[in-house]
Amino acid sequence: MIERLSILWHYFAARRAFTGWADRTELTAWQERQARRHLERVADRSPYFGKLRDHLGTDHWRDWPTTNKAEMMTHFDDWNTAGVRLDEAFQMAIEAERTRDFTPTLQGVTVGLSSGTSGTRGLFLACAAERRLWAGTLLARVLRGTLLREHRAALFLRADSPLYQTIGSKRFRFEFFDLMQPLEDQWLRLQALRPTILAAPPGVLKRLATFPNADRLLAPPAILLSVADVLEDSEREQIKQGFQFDPGQIYQATEGFLGATCPHGRLHWNEDAVIIEKEWLDAARTRFTPIITDFRRFTQPIARYRLNDVIIADDGAACPCGSVFETFAAIEGRCDDALQLPALDRSAVVTVFPDFVRRAIILAVPAGMDYTVTQPSLSEWCLALSEDAPLEPVQREVKDLCLRLGASPPTLTRVPWTPAALHAKRRRVRCEIPSSSP
Numbered sequence: 001m002i003e004r005l006s007i008l009w010h011y012f013a014a015r016r017a018f019t020g021w022a023d024r025t026e027l028t029a030w031q032e033r034q035a036r037r038h039l040e041r042v043a044d045r046s047p048y049f050g051k052l053r054d055h056l057g058t059d060h061w062r063d064w065p066t067t068n069k070a071e072m073m074t075h076f077d078d079w080n081t082a083g084v085r086l087d088e089a090f091q092m093a094i095e096a097e098r099t100r101d102f103t104p105t106l107q108g109v110t111v112g113l114s115s116g117t118s119g120t121r122g123l124f125l126a127c128a129a130e131r132r133l134w135a136g137t138l139l140a141r142v143l144r145g146t147l148l149r150e151h152r153a154a155l156f157l158r159a160d161s162p163l164y165q166t167i168g169s170k171r172f173r174f175e176f177f178d179l180m181q182p183l184e185d186q187w188l189r190l191q192a193l194r195p196t197i198l199a200a201p202p203g204v205l206k207r208l209a210t211f212p213n214a215d216r217l218l219a220p221p222a223i224l225l226s227v228a229d230v231l232e233d234s235e236r237e238q239i240k241q242g243f244q245f246d247p248g249q250i251y252q253a254t255e256g257f258l259g260a261t262c263p264h265g266r267l268h269w270n271e272d273a274v275i276i277e278k279e280w281l282d283a284a285r286t287r288f289t290p291i292i293t294d295f296r297r298f299t300q301p302i303a304r305y306r307l308n309d310v311i312i313a314d315d316g317a318a319c320p321c322g323s324v325f326e327t328f329a330a331i332e333g334r335c336d337d338a339l340q341l342p343a344l345d346r347s348a349v350v351t352v353f354p355d356f357v358r359r360a361i362i363l364a365v366p367a368g369m370d371y372t373v374t375q376p377s378l379s380e381w382c383l384a385l386s387e388d389a390p391l392e393p394v395q396r397e398v399k400d401l402c403l404r405l406g407a408s409p410p411t412l413t414r415v416p417w418t419p420a421a422l423h424a425k426r427r428r429v430r431c432e433i434p435s436s437s438p
């Protein structure tokens with residue numbers, strides 16, 4: 001009961017916070033005060049951040065060195081404020097994965113294991129209060145004022161999570177759909193449920209959108225959410241056509257709940273919890289890697305933490321939803337997904353962002369065809385297509401793209417198509433040059 005009330009409180013607080021600011025000056029001044037106070041508290045309890053505070057002070061926290069997952073894992077014991085040791089946390093996380101029982105805690109702290117597709121496996125800690133804050137904020141951003149209605153939420157996940165049981169109640173039912181099961185069977189269950197909320201990776205939404213009467217599946221208020229993978233524009237169109245709803249997005253990483261789509265279809269950062277610094281990736285400032293400082297998260301502090309993601313910036317125009325929380329155009333993918341080509345004059349290496357590659361391929365292959373592009377060496381791209389199609393139009397588009405970017409076109413090699421498992425994390429464009437992986 002107390003748990004539910006607390007989530008409800010965070011829900012209303014997060015709703016107020018979303019539109020409760022006069023302007024960005026007011027918001028950023030408040031954020032700055034929150035960050036300094038929070039990091040001061042963190043530094044008192046975490047030897048790792050204590051050292052930084054003693055050297056540089058919390059007034060100058062923006063001068064603190066940036067961190068990342070590898071750094072966090074190296075200094076795990078000194079980093080967290082709950083006195084949790086890496087070895088005991090690992091042991092507990094692995095035991096939970098093995099038994100599929102995720103309820104045990106270490107001194108009240110739950111341990112989560114991140115997939116580790118980027119090399120370093122991550123361990124993430126959260127206490128009960130942080131889980132309630134997370135749940136309340138997530139509901140506020142996703143439900144858009146419909147919490148008091150009855151909800152049936154269908155979640156397609158790689159694994160069930162006790163976090164959702166935290167939120168569930170009689171009026172708010174969660175149904176877990178296992179991505180390991182065939183979609184045809186799941187479709188029957190979905191139709192019987194008539195969900196008010198459907199959340200799934202975009203690849204799954206796209207396939208569900210092709211089932212007959214997909215447009216009649218969702219019951220009002222009909223909230224359709226793309227989660228876990230990058231939502232590409234072409235997929236978004238196909239999903240919209242099938243369901244007759246524009247899917248919203250949730251930007252949620254193990255590092256926290258970072259952003260979501262507003263009722264006007266734009267992605268906003270969760271600036272009531274996170275300060276975003278931008279590390280620009282190109283001279284024209286179209287793309288950046290976010291460096292996040294979470295001023296609410298205490299058990300495992302996240303301060304000046306560089307995510308392994310590429311974000312596409314937008315024009316910064318005010319959003320009609322009334323929130324001054326900063327918007328961004330899209331989550332493009334992971335930093336190490338970007339491809340690399342020698343410049344035309346061979347003087348440098350040109351970064352080719354996945355979005356460019358996806359657009360080039362879509363222009364060259366029949367609509368709806370699936371594909372992957374991998375790069376084994378600096379001069380070669382390997383293309384796999386889900387159906388037979390000529391290579392020549394792809395070669396032409398890739399060449400055009402390279403000329404626009406001032407890069408030497410790669411040799412395109414056709415490789416056999418292997419359909420990815422539904423539950424696998426999707427990476428359609430992938431750099432596999434050995435030395436480029438961190």
Ligand SMILES: [Zn+2]
Pocket residue numbers: 262263264265266268319320321322323
């Ligand atoms: Zn908005």
